[in-house]
Amino acid sequence: MSHILTHRNIITLYVVFLTTFCFSFCSARITPETSSTANATQTINLNNATWHNFARLVDVQVGSHVSGVSELKRYLHRFGYVTDDDDATNFSDVFDGHLESAISLYQQNLGLPITGRLDPTTVALMSSPRCGVSDTHMITTAAAHTTARYTYFGGKPKWNRDTLTYAFSETHKLDYMNSDDVKKVFRRAFGRWASVIPVSFEETDDYSTADLKIGFFAGDHGDGQPFDGVLGTLAHAFAPENGRLHLDAAETWVVDDDFKGRGGSTVAVDLESVATHEIGHLLGLGHSSEESAVMYPSVKPRTRKVDLTVDDVAGVLKLYGANPRLRLDSLTQSEDSLRNGGVSGRFLSGGFTGYVLLLVVLILFI
Numbered sequence: 001m002s003h004i005l006t007h008r009n010i011i012t013l014y015v016v017f018l019t020t021f022c023f024s025f026c027s028a029r030i031t032p033e034t035s036s037t038a039n040a041t042q043t044i045n046l047n048n049a050t051w052h053n054f055a056r057l058v059d060v061q062v063g064s065h066v067s068g069v070s071e072l073k074r075y076l077h078r079f080g081y082v083t084d085d086d087d088a089t090n091f092s093d094v095f096d097g098h099l100e101s102a103i104s105l106y107q108q109n110l111g112l113p114i115t116g117r118l119d120p121t122t123v124a125l126m127s128s129p130r131c132g133v134s135d136t137h138m139i140t141t142a143a144a145h146t147t148a149r150y151t152y153f154g155g156k157p158k159w160n161r162d163t164l165t166y167a168f169s170e171t172h173k174l175d176y177m178n179s180d181d182v183k184k185v186f187r188r189a190f191g192r193w194a195s196v197i198p199v200s201f202e203e204t205d206d207y208s209t210a211d212l213k214i215g216f217f218a219g220d221h222g223d224g225q226p227f228d229g230v231l232g233t234l235a236h237a238f239a240p241e242n243g244r245l246h247l248d249a250a251e252t253w254v255v256d257d258d259f260k261g262r263g264g265s266t267v268a269v270d271l272e273s274v275a276t277h278e279i280g281h282l283l284g285l286g287h288s289s290e291e292s293a294v295m296y297p298s299v300k301p302r303t304r305k306v307d308l309t310v311d312d313v314a315g316v317l318k319l320y321g322a323n324p325r326l327r328l329d330s331l332t333q334s335e336d337s338l339r340n341g342g343v344s345g346r347f348l349s350g351g352f353t354g355y356v357l358l359l360v361v362l363i364l365f366i
């Protein structure tokens with residue numbers, strides 16, 4: 001009985017303390033791994049990209065008539081902030097009240113101060129590359145309680161089986177990247193999600209019958225959501241049980257955080273970061289307004305963000321329940337397997353604090 005104060009008991013006591021006295025602690029952010037290039041967006045020359053550059057719209061006032069406002073309205077319409085009742089083909093360059101409301105909603109969903117104004121931060125975010133999935137679901141299904149920032153697609157669709165197969169398109173792939181490298185990246189990305197929910201992913205060569213179909217596509221590729229060239233929208237994936245995950249072939253994708261060589265480009269995008277995000281969509285998660293979350297809509301070039309945060313994990317746990325391996329009595333034993341399985345580095349391999357945060361999530365959200 002010399003082990004009365006076991007690791008498990010310590011964790012339990014710690015969790016009780018946290019949940020009793022520090023309930024709001026669960027909303028704390030876990031700083032995502034990496035960010036040596038976190039400021040790259042500010043210095044990147046977006047003039048090289050085909051994406052919108054709304055810089056000239058900074059501080060434009062309500063009532064103004066400025067060239068480029070119509071493009072901003074189309075952007076906000078594209079991502080769900082202007083209703084379909086409005087004629088997307090006939091937007092004027094007048095900064096009207098509808099646009100002010102749409103900007104406020106955008107700011108709310110992206111976790112910015114809600115001003116309805118085109119301040120520099122808001123305009124910079126609108127000019128940044130992002131996921132092509134609309135934010136409509138953030139508007140209609142935002143979590144009712146205040147700490148969570150995750151959302152789901154309308155109707156909260158999910159997969160109703162515990163093993164999902166995935167395959168890569170043989171025809172829609174990158175000519176400059178080894179397919180084994182792509183597979184390795186996705187294996188790690190799937191592993192992160194599989195380590196927290198009771199769903200496993202199996203790679204198959206049979207693209208036609210796979211549950212999840214992954215490929216690199218360029219421009220208009222037949223699903224009503226054309227890609228737009230360098231930066232802009234980087235990728236999109238569809239809600240369950242569609243299974244399609246498409247990456248923009250025009251991007252300068254890099255693997256293993258390699259921002260030298262080809263990745264030295266100012267528009268390089270880390271494949272694993274985007275893959276992890278899009279897999280969240282495949283599982284049924286919508287966008288999160290928590291900036292550190294993997295499911296945040298905007299993705300910075302030359303930045304790696306692959307760690308699931310408390311918000312990501314809480315959202316997916318509520319949809320699928322927890323992976324039994326992450327129960328209290330299996331945490332210690334599963335540490336190595338979790339790492340091998342590619343669980344988010346900082347979330348779990350952060351050691352004691354990571355475990356405690358995960359336990360708080362388990363207790364509070366399932």
Ligand SMILES: [Zn+2]
Nearest residue numbers: 131132133297
């Ligand atoms: Zn997305």
Ligand SMILES: [Zn+2]
Nearest residue numbers: 221223225246
């Ligand atoms: Zn597509």
